[in-house]
Every structure is written in C-alpha cells, then in structure tokens.
Amino acid sequence: MNLRNWVCGLALATAFSFTQSGFANAGTKVVLADLTWDEPRVVNAVLKEILTQKYGADVELITADQTAVFAAMAKGDGSVDVHPAVWSGAQQTNIDKFVTEEKKVRLNEKPYNATDGFYIPTFIAQQYGIKSIEDLKKPEIAKLFDINGDGRGDYWPGGPGWGVTNIYRVKAVSYGLEELYDPIVASDALIKAQIATAFQKKTGVLFYYWKPEALHQAYDLTKLEEPAFNGYAMDSKKGEADYNPDGCYKYVDPKESANWLSESKITCATPPQPIYIAYSASLEERAPEIAKFLSKVAIEPEEVGAWIYSMSVDKKDPAVVAKEWVEAHPDRVKSWTGE
Numbered sequence: 001m002n003l004r005n006w007v008c009g010l011a012l013a014t015a016f017s018f019t020q021s022g023f024a025n026a027g028t029k030v031v032l033a034d035l036t037w038d039e040p041r042v043v044n045a046v047l048k049e050i051l052t053q054k055y056g057a058d059v060e061l062i063t064a065d066q067t068a069v070f071a072a073m074a075k076g077d078g079s080v081d082v083h084p085a086v087w088s089g090a091q092q093t094n095i096d097k098f099v100t101e102e103k104k105v106r107l108n109e110k111p112y113n114a115t116d117g118f119y120i121p122t123f124i125a126q127q128y129g130i131k132s133i134e135d136l137k138k139p140e141i142a143k144l145f146d147i148n149g150d151g152r153g154d155y156w157p158g159g160p161g162w163g164v165t166n167i168y169r170v171k172a173v174s175y176g177l178e179e180l181y182d183p184i185v186a187s188d189a190l191i192k193a194q195i196a197t198a199f200q201k202k203t204g205v206l207f208y209y210w211k212p213e214a215l216h217q218a219y220d221l222t223k224l225e226e227p228a229f230n231g232y233a234m235d236s237k238k239g240e241a242d243y244n245p246d247g248c249y250k251y252v253d254p255k256e257s258a259n260w261l262s263e264s265k266i267t268c269a270t271p272p273q274p275i276y277i278a279y280s281a282s283l284e285e286r287a288p289e290i291a292k293f294l295s296k297v298a299i300e301p302e303e304v305g306a307w308i309y310s311m312s313v314d315k316k317d318p319a320v321v322a323k324e325w326v327e328a329h330p331d332r333v334k335s336w337t338g339e
Contacts, residue, residue, distance in 0.1 A: 027056065027057075027058055028055070028056075028057045028058065028286070028287045028290065029057070029058045029059075029060065029078060030051055030057045030058070030059050030060070030081050030082065030283075030287070030290060031059075031060045031061070031062055031078060031079065031080050031081045031082070032044045032047060032048065032059060032060070032061050032062075032080075032081065032082045032084060033061075033062065033063075033064055033066075033069040033080050033082060033083045033084065034061040034062055034063045034064075035063075035066070035069075035083075035084070035085065036063075036159055036160075036161070036162075036187060036188055037159065037188040038188070038213065038214065038308045038311060038312055039084075039085045039212070039213065039275075039304060039308060040083075040084040040085040041311070041318055042304065042307035042308055042311055042318050042321060042322070043084040043085055043277070043299065043304065043307075044061060044084045044318070045307075045318035045319055045321060045322035046299075046307070046322040046325060046326065047059075047082065047084060047277075047294075047297070048061075048319075048322065049319070049322040049323055049326050050293070050326060050333060050336070050337070051290065051293075053326070054293075054333070054337055054339075055287075055289065055290055055293070057287070057290060062079075062080060064080060065161045066083070066091065066094070066161060066162070066163060067094060067255075068080075069083050070083070070091075070094040070097075070098045070105060070278070071098070073098065073104070073105045073278065073279065073280040074098045074102060074104035074105055074280070075104075075280075076104065076280050076281065076282030077282075078280075078282075078286070080280070081279055081280050081283060082277065082278070082279045082280075082294065083277070083278040083279070084277055085275055085277070086107070086275065086276040086277070086278045087114070087163065087164060087273060087275055088111070088273050088274045088275070088276060089164070089167070089270060089271075089273040090162065090163030090164040090166075090167055091163050092236065092253075093253040093255060093256070094163075095107070096236060099278070103281065104280070104281050104282075105278050105279070105280060105281060106278065106279050106280075106281050106284075106291070106294075106295065107276040107277070107278050108276055108277040108278075108279075108294060108295055108296070108297050108298070109295055109296065109298070110298035111274035111275050111276045111277075112274070112275050112298075112299050112300060112301045112304065113272040113273065113274055113275070113301065114210055114211060114212065114272065114273060114274075114275050114301065115210065115211050115270075115272050115273075116164070116208065116209065116210035116211070116270055116273075117208070117209070117210075117223045117224065117226065117269060117270070118133065118155070118168075118171075118206065118207070118208060118223070118224045118226075119206075119207055119208070119209045119221045119222065119223055119224070120145075120204065120205065120206055120207075120221070120222055120224065121195075121198060121199060121204065121205065121219065121220070121221060121222070122220040122221060122222045123202060123220070124144060124203075124204045125222040128141060128144065130222075130224070131222075131224070131225055132224055132225035132226070133175050133177070133224050133225065133226050135224075136153075136175075136177060136180075136181075136206070136224070137175075137176060137177070137180065139180060141153075142180035142181055144203075144204035145181065145204040145205065145206040146204075147184065147194065147205070148184075150182075152180060152181065152182055153177075153180050153181035153182070153206065154181060154182050154183075154184050154206070155172060155177065155181045155182075155183060155184070155206040155207060155208075156183075156184055156185075156186065156191045156194075156205075156206070156207035156208060157169050157171075157172065157183050157185065157208050158185065158208050159185065159186065159187050159188050159191075160185055160186075160187065164208065165185060165208075166251075166253075166254060166260070166261075167251060167266065167270070168208045169183055169261060170251060170260075170261060170264040170265070170266050171266045171267075173261060174264075174265045174266050174267050175267065181206070191207055192215070194207075195207070195215070195219065199219055209221070211301070211305070212301040212302070212304045212305035212308065213305065213308055214305065214308040214309035214311075214312045214313050215312075216305075217305075217309050217313060218312075218313055226268055226269040227248065227267060227268045227269065228268060228269060229247075229248060229249060229268045229269050229270070229271045230244060230247055230248050230268065231243060231244025231246075231247025231248065231249065232244065232247050232249045232250070233245055233246065233247040233248075233249060233250035233265075234249075234250055234251060234252075242271070248266065248267045248268035249266050249268060249270075250264055250265045250266065251264045251266060252264045277294060277297055277299075279291065279294045279295075292338065293336055293337050293338075296335070296336045296337075296338065297336050298335070298336065303325075307321050307322075307325065
C-alpha cells in the first residue's frame, strides 16, 4: 500500500469511528431542566459541555417546577430530557411514580451523597451558646432571628417549588419551632443575600442548607444538632432496611393529602441522601449513546463543591468552569462516555 492510499484509509477509518460515536448523535436535541440553585446549574454546565463536544448534541435549558420536570421526562417527547440534581429524600414520590412504577424515567447508576440541616452563623452560635434545635425554643433566642422586625423569629425552609421546602416546614412544626418562628419561603439568591447581610451586620439568620455547596467556604456556619435518625415510618418504605413503623421520619407528600403538614412528623436529622441525575427513558431509543452516557455519569461531592465555589465565589461563568474541568479530567470523562 502506498503512502497516499494509507493516509486515505486512515482518514476514512477515523471518520467512520467518529461517525459511530459523535456524529451518531449530532444535532440531537437534549433539553436540560434549569433549576433554581447553584448545584444543578454547574452540573448542567458540565453535562452540556460533554453532550456538545463529545456527542454533537443541540443542548437547551428550560426552567420548570421539579414535579413538572418528572412528568415531562415521562412523556418522552423531548420537552424535558434531563433533571440534573434529584434529591431523593425530597423527590421520593416522583421517584416511586415515574422511575419505579411507570419506568418512564431513569436514574444514573452511581449517585453522590449529600447532607442537609438547619444552619446559623457560628458567631451567633458561640455568643449565645446555641448548639441544637432545642436551644432555639426560647423567646429571647427566637428574637435573634427576626428578619422582618415583627418580634418573632424567622427561618428559611427552602425555595418555592422545592420538595425539601415542605420537609423543613414539617421539621419546624414537629420540633415546635413555629410557635416562635415563621417560615419565609424565598429564592436561594434571596436567602444568600440575607446571609451576607447577617454576616456584615453580625445579626442572626436561621436557614436550611446542604452540602456540597460553596456557602460553607464563604462563611463560618454551624449546623444545629438534631436527634439521630432511627428509621422511616412511611408505608412507602416498607420492606426496606431503614423502615421502622415507630421511626422518627414520617413525611406525607402534599400530592397525597391536603393535610400533609399535620399528618407528617419529622423529629430527627435527615440521613445522608443520594443525589441522582434523572433522564427520560425515551432517550434510550432516541439517542442510545447519550442515554448510556447519562447512566454512567458518576460525580463526586467534592467535585460539585469545587464547581460551585468557582462559579459563586470566584465568579466564573458555569460554562467556563465546565470547560476547564472537562479538559483537565479526560480520564474521568472517558469513564462516563466509554471511549
């Protein structure tokens, strides 16, 4: 074989190989759910970078409520294809319905674990000796967390439309906090602004938060102690290792009962919970290689924390954060794409 023929053959083989992998999905539209906190924003950026560069996909983002996202993924019409950050503890009803029962939504094989709880500034915790939820149940302590000036304490259970917001409402009621505190449901951006103000003025702020998140690098925060978790008391958990009919964690979803708040009772810490990437099962037919990639994505919590820090503290554009990480971690990406 002469040199010209060898070069042509190599070019054809390379082109065929790329066609089999990248071009097989070139132009495929993939719609990612654009949610309202930092974690899904940076995960979306990484997914978009890989979907665009490795698969030639046409990636779009759409804003939607989480339950609407699950229903749209289940429809399989491409209106929403991917949910980038499914907190399983807060989305168990959607997981039960759309993943387990209907089997129209898939979860990635390896989630990462996250933790959450009630937080306050450490300077307030140290100055007033506040270590646990029980320490909040004093009128003079509640007034430290009065944001709107009405003489009662305030707390942030989460953002509008978040499943976890209802869970932390239940916790506050179950602990008896709402006798002295009022819930303020507002966006993640607004509570972050309030936290910044609290640190500037050395005032109190009581809020739900989680890890991984860059907020813990930006501020010295104290997580309040809660009684230890001893099992889920919901019927939906029967047959599972962590089911306990007398357990401390009973949550009734608002979709199941109009009286969800009074019928629920959570008097303990939330156990670490898996965070999944969910995607429409229809992708397995529409774009099988993309579906396989999404099933293999395996993010570490430290990576998410670093991405969020770069975006929120270093003020980098999420797309830049994603591009830099993908370029610096080719082996990690290959383990997801199977190249």
